[in-house]
Amino acid sequence: MHKSLTILLPVHNAQGTLARQITTLLDFLPEISTEFEILIVDDASTDSTEDVALDLARRFPQVRVLRQSQRLGHQRAIEAGLARTSGEIVFINDPGIQLKEAELLRLWRLKDDPELVMARAQVQAGHLDQHLLSRLITWGEALKQPKSPPNGSIQMLRRSALETLATTENPTEEISIDRNGMTDAVRLVRQNHAGRVPAPPTITPPTVSLTSEQVSYF
Numbered sequence: 513m514h515k516s517l518t519i520l521l522p523v524h525n526a527q528g529t530l531a532r533q534i535t536t537l538l539d540f541l542p543e544i545s546t547e548f549e550i551l552i553v554d555d556a557s558t559d560s561t562e563d564v565a566l567d568l569a570r571r572f573p574q575v576r577v578l579r580q581s582q583r584l585g586h587q588r589a590i591e592a593g594l595a596r597t598s599g600e601i602v603f604i605n606d607p608g609i610q611l612k613e614a615e616l617l618r619l620w621r622l623k624d625d626p627e628l629v630m631a632r633a634q635v636q637a638g639h640l641d642q643h644l645l646s647r648l649i650t651w652g653e654a655l656k657q658p659k660s661p662p663n664g665s666i667q668m669l670r671r672s673a674l675e676t677l678a679t680t681e682n683p684t685e686e687i688s689i690d691r692n693g694m695t696d697a698v699r700l701v702r703q704n705h706a707g708r709v710p711a712p713p714t715i716t717p718p719t720v721s722l723t724s725e726q727v728s729y730f
Contacts, residue, residue: 517541517548518599519611522589527560533610534568534575540613541574544620550575553593556583594669602669611666618695619668627699629673629687633666673700 519537523530534550541548552565554577565577578596580589590604601623605611615633622631677700680686690697 516600517545518597518602519548519550520553520590520593520597520602520604521550521611522553522555522586522593522604523557523561523565524555524583525557525559525561527557527564529610530561530564531568534572536613537611538572538574544617548574549597549599551578551593551597552576553578553589554580555585555589556580600671602671604667604669606666609666615666616668619666622668622695622697623670625697625699627673627701628670628697629677629700630670630698631668632696633668633694676700 519541521530521533526533530552534552537550541550550572552568552575554562554565556579562577562579565575565579569575569577578593580592584592586606594602601620603611603616603619619631619633622628677683677686686700688699688701690699
């Protein structure tokens with residue numbers, strides 16, 4: 513079933529905080545969307561994170577678990593999760609950052625912006641990651657796989673806009689980055705290039721390729 517909202521939680525050794533975070537999300541997510549899913553991506557935790565995650569999945573139908581048997585890192589965990597979720601709007605948190613209702617609601621208000629690619633709620637002041645564009649393209653490629661972040665932030669991605677960016681010939685010419693208080697936003701500016709038809713992509717960003725031995729999925 514299509515889900516309008518996906519919460520993607522890459523975690524590693526989070527046995528002490530995961531249950532509390534999930535129950536907090538389940539308390540308020542129904543207020544902003546009637547269709548949502550939460551995917552926990554366990555990046556080869558060595559504590560009891562997997563057991564906690566599986567117990568949550570058994571208790572709550574909105575929760576699913578993706579287990580990576582090898583430690584692949586936060587970025588690869590995000591890519592694997594994006595390829596296995598369906599929400600048009602995707603929230604992602606960085607390690608050690610609690611997804612808070614106020615930040616999610618602030619970003620959620622931007623969901624109807626048709627040019628929005630990504631927005632970030634800053635937990636503390638800082639600059640956008642210098643590799644942001646590369647990461648956006650990579651995530652866009654991962655979203656298109658049928659099966660297979662800046663520091664201190666909560667991020668919201670629009671799936672269809674990411675896919676558009678990933679097939680654009682010159683993506684640096686197709687986005688603008690705006691900063692407004694504690695929110696950064698990346699937007700498509702394709703409306704400024706009237707009549708322009710993008711050519712096939714000339715680059716092939718890395719994508720996720722995981723074997724059955726590396727990943728177990730519930």
